[in-house]
Amino acid sequence: MRPILLQGHERSLTQIKFNAEGDLLFSCSKDHVINVWYSHNGERLGTYDGNNGSVWTVDIDSESRFLVSGAADNTLRLWNVATGKCLYTWEFPTAVKRVAFNEDDTKVVCITEQRMGHKCAVRVFDINREGEGTDQSEEPAYFFNPIGSKATVCAFTLMPNVIITGHESGKVALFNYKTGEEIESNERAHSDVVTDLQLSKDRTYCVTSSKDKIARIHDIKSLMVIKTYTTETPLNSAALAPTRPYVLLGGGQEAMHVTTTSLRQGKFETRFWHKVYEEEVGRVKGHFGPINTIAVHPAGTCYASGGEDGFVRVHHFDDSYFKAQPYGVVEIDD
Amino acid sequence: MAATTDDIDYSDIEAKYHVQYDDSFDNLLVVDGIPVIDKSKLEKLLAKICKEFSRKGISIKPDDIHMPWDDTTGKSQGFIFVEFKNVDDANLALAAMHNHPFDAKHQFKVNRFTDIERYEQLDETYVEPEVEEYTPREHLRAWLADPQGRDQYVTYRGEDVEIHWHGKPSQSELAMKPDWKDFLYVAWSPLGTCIATLHRQGVRLWGGSSWKPQQRFAHPLVKLIDFSPCEQYLVTWSNEPIVVPEGAPQGPQYLSPDDEGNNIAVWDIKSGDLLRTFPSHADDTAAKKQMQWPALKWSPDDKFVARVTPGQMISVHELPSMYLHGKKSLKIEGVVDFEWCPQGDKDREDAEKDAQAASSGSGASAKAVKKARENMLVYWTPEVANQPARVTLLGFPSRAILRQKNLFNVTECKLYWQNQGDFLCVKVDRHTKTKKSIFCNLEIFRVREKDYPVEVLELKDTVTDFSWEPKGERFAIVSSSDPNLGNPGPGITIKTDVSFYQLEHGNGKNDFKLLRTLSSRTSNAIRWSPRGRHVVLATVGSSSKSELEFWDLDFNMDDAGRREGQVSKDEWGSGIQLLGTADHYALTDVEWDPSGRYLATSASSWTHTLENGYAIWDFRGQEITKQIQDRFKQFIWRPRPRTLLTKEQQRQVRKNLREYSRAFDEDDAAEESNVSAELIALRKRLVDEWNAWRARSKAEFLGEGHKTGKGTDSRSSEKEEIEVWIDEVIDQVEEEVLE
Incomplete structure (x- = not known):
């Protein structure tokens, strides 16, 4: 099907997310705006205004009631999804690079940038879901500074009090956020910055992408590398396609080098790799700049990619995508 | 004050500046073969000896010489002891003065003083030297014996060299991943026998099935290399003139002080010996033009190597002595470039027959065989003063001019030999009278025909x-x-x-x-x-x-029916x-x-x-x-x-090609099914492993995941369909109808 081009941002995309049902798509960008779209037709539902800096990250709870965003204006904000009202604002000394809800929406983890003498910090907040949502505690429930290389991405795991983090050095680690203790780590998961980390639907494994041109699937408990996908371009995002055995990888030449390379050279394509065979099965072209973020519909019926070019492209999969059995009929667990 | 200065401990300074006296006898030489004289001539003789030494560049004084006397006869004993300043001087004198003729009757025999003693104690009985056990070396052409007849290639990526086999997909594999370090690039020898790496210290050759080092050539900072066509010699070039530091090892394999300042070196590959070095004479032209490489051009049979001095001459050197052939260069005014004629398969056969005949020694049989074609080279000279530009075909070593062609309005010539030496094409870039536009002539020499006919193709472009x-x-x-030709810019094709x-x-x-x-x-x-x-x-x-x-x-x-002259029928x-x-x-x-x-x-x-x-x-x-x-x-x-293979064998193979190809086809078919079976098995294994891991991790998390309350999958698994009817009043208009 023809991709839907969402032209609502003036600057490069930083993160896009589907809600749990997949009918809404949230996108944030360096132009300070968060947009929400209908995923089925690309119509814009509204915006969340108020940030005074590049919005680096968003996450949405499972009921599509609250939205959290982290931005370069050093704030973490809680929004009402339906009304677009900012419910609460936390202020930090440095920019917020990554936020994530836990699986029952009671907690939010955020990573703040290491800058101006402030160390990279991980904070976990309890979200008060009673009432309007404006009554939140100012202080984080838990706070710690991960030692060593700074964290770039994170997510809650199913293990109690444990989050998984990806680091600038390429390390992937598990932290107990109550104690700040590193439980498990894989120092050599990647050899460059971990750019994205997305969990499988049941949160038992995760896929990471890195500037070292490699994406990997890790077991979330042991952090063992299960699968490796080696491409020829730095990767910015990796996503898992539910129902079909594919992973989607996006990236391209570094944004700063883009002007010196041709479109062809940039490799601004979404790559589909077979999850189990570790073989590339296809590519989708379209962006004029590196792909910064990819998200797949929770039911696996469409995917969206956001690029450095400021566009979000929503691709609904054709029937053939679901029917094709390029490797014969094989039962593969999701 | 004075008292205190005495107390100062100078021992550390004394130790620091302590002069090491050389008290060994290493700087002492014994020179034999001195005329026996009486005391009256002593002074004169010593002066003469000193002069002889200093002529070779070693200065000694009469005081350094000790001459023992036979007191009974009052005459000298015919040898002297000479003390030198240091061991290096002594070594130099040993090399220079040994067997030096002093006069008609006397010849110096120089030995180290320390050696004399050793010679004395030498065991005179002959001991049979132990025959070293023969250790077979690896065959350098082992790769040709590959049962599948695969070819090899080398790749150099980052710091890693890999040598691969190339054949059918299943047979393409890594042959070797050597751990060679710190080199510029790799190069095969022209027949593929060995591979060269260019290091800071020089060139190294590797070969055999285990890729062991075979030979090395110590040319520091080498940048370019060139093998002779038969792989007997190697030419190396460095942009840095050769400098031989003091104390550098000397020998046939090393650069000697005589080579200092040169850039090009010629080596014997088998022995590793340095044959000769040359200066890079391009100093004056280098700034204007890129250096030509190879700077030395080999005749196809490795017998000669020639280099051009632009505008002056072509110097041809004989191998392996590296002396100038005929003791003089070919003086050609204005010469720009030259090329040797390659040796065709037929020439090579003739040459081999010649060599056989020559070795059998009978003059009659040598005459019976057709004489092999002489080496040829072609050179061109540009227009100078009133002379036209000229392309000349020259036989060598006879130096007979075989064919000469005059050309006019020439800007540049390029010489292209066909690889069998049958044809020579001279690409002549010509300019019009106004010199504004350039066009091209191809002058094709048919070298195998009588009188070397030349055909001209004129082209406008x-x-x-x-x-x-x-x-x-x-x-x-x-x-x-x-x-746009000639001024390339970005994006211009x-x-x-x-x-x-x-x-x-x-x-x-x-x-x-x-x-x-x-x-x-x-x-x-x-x-x-x-x-x-x-x-x-x-x-x-x-x-x-x-x-x-x-x-x-x-x-x-049709490949099978390929015959000479068939083309003309079509x-x-x-x-x-x-x-x-x-x-x-x-x-x-x-x-x-x-x-x-x-x-x-x-x-x-x-x-x-x-x-x-x-x-x-x-x-x-x-x-x-x-x-x-x-x-x-x-x-x-x-x-x-x-x-x-001999010609006969090759013909046999061509004749029975069908039979051979049947066997190969069978191989291919068998392999294809094999490969797909393997791939399917591999995929099945991967899927099984994945599913097993998924099952395991699911089981592990099942308890924990559901303890936390809302499981994500419980909700999304059921899709409910809600139908909603929406009545929307868009507009309501009340109209009064007047009757």
């Missing part, structure tokens, strides 16, 4: 590339009339035409005739298959175009067929494998950093493999030596 079909009678040219010409037989006249012109291409490189017939046109070095065209020039010719030029096109983005190098079945293209990070890597295609342009690798630098096929 500029010819940018010329290439003979190996072992064939065809050539291809790339010509262009693009106004020059439009070119590619033309094929072929020698037309019959009608008592042999002429080269145009076969076909392919117009408006961007191709700028012609690569003939080493077996002829197939040719690839490539666009190299362009950032926007990177096409490869695979052409067959004998398409309508319609002229009808056999040209495009087999396929391909694209390798930003390719920098195109190379056929030695068998002519595969083509390798590579994009080297030395030229640019876009999509570096290599690809291998078959002769039809089907991609066999493509590797995109960061920091990829070099891809070279391993050359093969000439076939060892």
